[in-house]
Amino acid sequence: MVSIPRLFAWLAVLALSTLLSGCGYNQIQLLDEQTKSGWSEVLNQYQRRADLVPNLVRTVQGYAAQEREVLEGVTEARAKATQIQVDASNPESLKQFQQVQGQLSGALSRLMVTVERYPDLKSNQNFLDLQAQLEGTENRITVARNRYIESVQNYNVAVRQFPANLTAMMFGYKVKPNFSVENEAAISKPPTVDFGTAPAAAPKPTN
Numbered sequence: 001m002v003s004i005p006r007l008f009a010w011l012a013v014l015a016l017s018t019l020l021s022g023c024g025y026n027q028i029q030l031l032d033e034q035t036k037s038g039w040s041e042v043l044n045q046y047q048r049r050a051d052l053v054p055n056l057v058r059t060v061q062g063y064a065a066q067e068r069e070v071l072e073g074v075t076e077a078r079a080k081a082t083q084i085q086v087d088a089s090n091p092e093s094l095k096q097f098q099q100v101q102g103q104l105s106g107a108l109s110r111l112m113v114t115v116e117r118y119p120d121l122k123s124n125q126n127f128l129d130l131q132a133q134l135e136g137t138e139n140r141i142t143v144a145r146n147r148y149i150e151s152v153q154n155y156n157v158a159v160r161q162f163p164a165n166l167t168a169m170m171f172g173y174k175v176k177p178n179f180s181v182e183n184e185a186a187i188s189k190p191p192t193v194d195f196g197t198a199p200a201a202a203p204k205p206t207n
Contacts, residue, residue: 024164028173031155035176038148039088045141046081046101052137053078053108056130060111063121070107070114077107091177098179108134145179152178 057071064071081104086097121127156175159168168174 023167024158025167028158028164028168031151031158032173034151035148035155038151041144042148045137045144049134049137049141050078050082052130052134056134059124059127059130060115060121063118064114067114070111074107074111077104089176094177149179152176
């Protein structure tokens with residue numbers, strides 16, 4: 001037989017659970033976990049790209065060692081991207097993270113433009129494999145980033161709406177910063193890695 005105090009305790013827990021559920025606590029928890037999972041995937045894909053860079057630089061260097069400035073630019077941008085300590089809950093930290101990742105994207109784009117001058121490199125199988133991996137990773141970065149943006153938007157809407165906003169305030173759930181539209185546009189374009197055709201020559205001026 002259940003004792004009276006224990007029965008009251010169970011009833012209190014049941015009532016509290018019902019109250020929290022009705023006030024959006026469970027939904028906030030679910031959305032918060034989704035943002036954390038989404039951010040982990042963003043970091044995984046950026047790390048995957050960073051891991052490709054050393055082999056890519058070595059391969060290009062074997063054919064175009066004279067492109068020292070471009071190669072050093074990629075290496076330095078990769079170092080900054082891998083060394084930065086990012087806190088996704090801090091807007092300034094997130095902004096810095098976006099900046100260094102954007103710098104690496106730009107450095108890779110310049111490297112790919114340089115490769116156009118080296119037909120032997122463009123047909124090298126190792127380079128072609130790295131090119132395919134880089135292209136796939138850039139696409140996965142875009143997908144992961146967009147999913148994270150959506151998850152943060154859903155979470156932020158939830159913690160702002162009544163009565164869930166009261167629950168969020170009570171348990172310390174705050175609005176999360178996100179990738180801004182402006183920065184998203186700047187970093188969403190992957191490096192050009194299609195070497196199927198040579199760039200068109202500029203038209204000659206007419207007299």
